[in-house]
Amino acid sequence: MAPGDYEVIDLGRAGDGIAVPLSPDSASAGRKVVIPFTVPSDRVRIAEQGSTAEILVPSPDRAVPVCKLFGTCGGCRLQHVSTERLLTWKTALVTRALQQAGFTSLPKAEATAIPPATRRRADLALRRTHDGIILGLHQRNGLPLNLTECHVLHPDIMALLPHLRHSIQQLEGFGSSGDLMISLTDTGADLLLATDRALSSSDRIRLARLAEAHQIARISWRPKGSHETPETALQREAPKLSFNGPAVALPPGAFLQASREGEAAIRNAIIAALPRSPGRRAQITELYAGCGSFTFTLAEHARVEAFEGSAPAIAALSRAAGGLRISAQQRDLNRQPVTGASLSNAFAVVLDPPHMGAGAQMRPLVAAKPPVVIYVSCNPQALERDASQLHAAGYTVTSVTVIDQFAWSAETETVVRFDAPGR
Numbered sequence: 118m119a120p121g122d123y124e125v126i127d128l129g130r131a132g133d134g135i136a137v138p139l140s141p142d143s144a145s146a147g148r149k150v151v152i153p154f155t156v157p158s159d160r161v162r163i164a165e166q167g168s169t170a171e172i173l174v175p176s177p178d179r180a181v182p183v184c185k186l187f188g189t190c191g192g193c194r195l196q197h198v199s200t201e202r203l204l205t206w207k208t209a210l211v212t213r214a215l216q217q218a219g220f221t222s223l224p225k226a227e228a229t230a231i232p233p234a235t236r237r238r239a240d241l242a243l244r245r246t247h248d249g250i251i252l253g254l255h256q257r258n259g260l261p262l263n264l265t266e267c268h269v270l271h272p273d274i275m276a277l278l279p280h281l282r283h284s285i286q287q288l289e290g291f292g293s294s295g296d297l298m299i300s301l302t303d304t305g306a307d308l309l310l311a312t313d314r315a316l317s318s319s320d321r322i323r324l325a326r327l328a329e330a331h332q333i334a335r336i337s338w339r340p341k342g343s344h345e346t347p348e349t350a351l352q353r354e355a356p357k358l359s360f361n362g363p364a365v366a367l368p369p370g371a372f373l374q375a376s377r378e379g380e381a382a383i384r385n386a387i388i389a390a391l392p393r394s395p396g397r398r399a400q401i402t403e404l405y406a407g408c409g410s411f412t413f414t415l416a417e418h419a420r421v422e423a424f425e426g427s428a429p430a431i432a433a434l435s436r437a438a439g440g441l442r443i444s445a446q447q448r449d450l451n452r453q454p455v456t457g458a459s460l461s462n463a464f465a466v467v468l469d470p471p472h473m474g475a476g477a478q479m480r481p482l483v484a485a486k487p488p489v490v491i492y493v494s495c496n497p498q499a500l501e502r503d504a505s506q507l508h509a510a511g512y513t514v515t516s517v518t519v520i521d522q523f524a525w526s527a528e529t530e531t532v533v534r535f536d537a538p539g540r
Contacts, residue, residue, distance in 0.1 A: 119166070120163050120164055122163075123137060123139060123162075124159070130527065132195045132526070133152065134159065153170075157202070159172060160172075178202035184266055186266055189257070190262060190264070192526075198525075203525070207228075211531045214500050217501050220504070223517065226519050233525070237274070237377060238299065239298070241298075242297075243285060244293070245294070251263050252278060252297065268524075269524055271301055273301055281327075284326075287323060288323065289320055295310065295311050296310075298370060300373055302356040302358050303358055304354045305335075305353070307334055307356035310350070321350055335349060335351070335354075336352075346429070347369040347370060349369070360408070361414045362409070362413025365409055365436075372407050375522050375523060387491055401421050402424075402455070403467045404450060404482075405468055409434040419464070420443075450478045455482075457485065460485030464489065465487065483506050483510045490507060490535040491534050492534075492535065493530070500533070504535070514536075517533050519531050
């Protein structure tokens with residue numbers, strides 16, 4: 118961007134400041150530029166091409182970053198923005214997405230922020246260097262850095278990291294790079310390790326000692342870059358979680374909501390949006406059910422027909438759901454969408470699709486015209502795309518809940534209720 122003084126007027130979709138020149142000439146009038154690490158109402162100076170912005174007049178919404186790694190670590194982009202301003206911005210993103218989908222009349226959105234230091238799942242990078250190993254998140258330039266501090270992750274994860282660095286450094290199966298997923302469960306940490314070499318027998322003994330010393334429930338392994346089913350390197354105890362119901366024995370690498378608190382907030386928003394059950398035989402259809410994050414609570418209100426594409430996830434849900442009003446079916450909803458009576462007979466359809474949205478499942482969902490659709494979204498762009506089909510079918514938006522469970526990031530969760538025409 119050209120040197121000069123700028124005023125920041127908004128945050129872009131990725132969280133960077135959008136600014137305009139303070140004294141525009143004819144050539145720069147109306148021109149907008151992107152300036153990272155700025156906040157709406159900041160006045161900043163760019164001294165020379167490519168230089169960091171100097172804050173001339175700070176915005177009242179500017180905050181002091183709490184982490185020493187902020188600006189280098191790619192995990193948090195927005196620690197310099199106040200929590201209140203972030204929640205307002207994320208709510209505006211969701212509102213704008215629904216308006217772009219065609220909904221001009223919207224109810225006032227409910228909004229809540231989940232506290233930091235609650236994230237129970239971490240996807241970390243591993244890299245061997247001449248000084249040892251790096252275990253952490255990627256920097257903004259793509260290379261991983263050691264996660265020596267983090268105000269997002271649960272303290273139990275942070276407490277494990279030094280021990281993991283020490284043990285993984287000694288593994289014969291770890292050559293130059295790898296990945297590590299850590300999930301906190303009710304029975305201990307669940308680790309999924311991916312390395313560029315196979316684990317040796319001595320590696321497995323070393324990992325068993327690590328697990329015993331630090332109450333790790335399970336360590337699974339697979340080759341780096343592979344999507345094959347992981348093998349269990351060791352298991353002290355089955356990793357289990359209760360999703361407001363029976364304990365579910367989780368498969369390796371199972372998808373979980375980022376935090377218990379975020380999961381509870383989403384669950385509460387779904388139930389608040391759920392219409393009254395019309396009778397004992399009433400049915401809720403749940404799409405993208407996963408391991409049952411919301412299924413068991415829904416089953417307290419009606420019979421649930423749950424669909425999920427991951428075979429290990431739906432098997433875990435099915436085992437835990439024995440004797441309850443839950444029918445769990447494995448189905449790739451993009452290749453073989455649910456159609457017909459499963460949708461049209463439901464008094465509510467609840468769906469929590471992946472980041473890219475519901476894809477091919479939206480057309481049969483709209484065609485079936487269930488009375489109420491409760492859509493859980495982690496991506497306003499995908500929400501806009503899918504909601505536009507509901508708008509075209511005559512649906513209206515009757516409730517919106519924004520849940521900021523991804524502290525200091527540009528990501529957000531939303532629960533939206535859509536009502537069919539004539540309801």
